[in-house]
Amino acid sequence: MPKVGMPDIRKPQLVQATMNVIERVGLHGASISLISKEAGVSAGIINHYFGGKQGLLEETMRAILREHSRVITAALKQLPRDAHYERINAIIDGNFNGFQTESEVVKTWLAFWSYSMHDPQLYRLQRVNEKRLISHLKIELKTLVPHPQSLSVAHGIAALIDGIWLRGALNPRGIDAALARTIINDYLDKQIIYYNNL
Template sequence: MPKLGMAPIRRKQLIEATYLVLHRDGIDDLTLKKIATEAGVATSIITHYFGTKEALIADTMSDLVGSLLREVRDRRKQATSTIDEIVAIVDGNFAPSQVSPTAVSAWLYFWSRVPYDPAFDRMQRICDYQLRKYLAKSLKDIVSKDEADDIAETIVSLSYGFWLQFAHRQGDFDVARAHRMALQVIEARIQMAWQNNLHLRARTSLTNQDWS
């Protein structure tokens, strides 16, 4: 009989094994037997905790998305300014847990299934919504809502693009350089939006004076 409190530990162990086998062998050769061997357990343990391979994969992808949101959330808690909060989102996307070879393989598989799997699509929407919510809160006093949306798209697009490059060039891809480039682009985008807002406020003020 399993020990009390063993279920979360065992489930995490099996999810970690799924990451490893997915990265090593690819989704087409991902079998319960291989996962069980990697985890050092019997195949029946997997079916006991997850039921099916599909359920295990779904839980693994949920863990993947959750890990990104945790990375961002934990960094935002330590932020001491609006800019730090925005940087926290970029930093979370480039955290070691997100750019490891196993994580990149999992993200690539996840994105390939989002257009075809409603459960994956829902996870992606939740992830995007939460990141946009963080950005909207941080940017509300600096830029307009439309500009905040544009900045959010920039962050997501940069992250996805760098991840794809990393997946194809793992041997010679400089993650630190990619992180730095992403921050530079975001900084320039925010500065431009902020200056545009200042100019707009100045023009509005002059217009109001003309009417007074």
């Protein structure tokens, strides 16, 4: 967590520099020296405000998660509260369009996922993000499938989002947002039909 007093203009600059360096050399090669050169600041500033690379990586992931949440929240605000199917699609789109598909963001996400398995703080951030996604989906599923099954369907959609995103991130052609929506909607439609005909 950045220390109080860091100029706000520096945080986005350092976050962007961190993502740029991770994109070029990967997480393990992303040294404080390379990041500070990319940002045009001294390594001492990063160490002072973030306590080193670990703290800067945490702030970078928080920034990505905040933007991710902001995009989805803004999309949901544009839709009526009872347009549950459309709101689920807004959540899907928020994972496959714009900021989330920029090369440096994708590579930082991948690094974050792998690193979070061994780092308690990054793992906590990942769990917060996962719980937020499941919560959003459950809210929208409440009138589409019977309540007891909404959690299971939410987990299914979340697994598809993560899996399709990961496959797209590792594909030289990138993430196909239209295909993602088609696959996930096919799953959702089948779940709605199945659970409403029990």
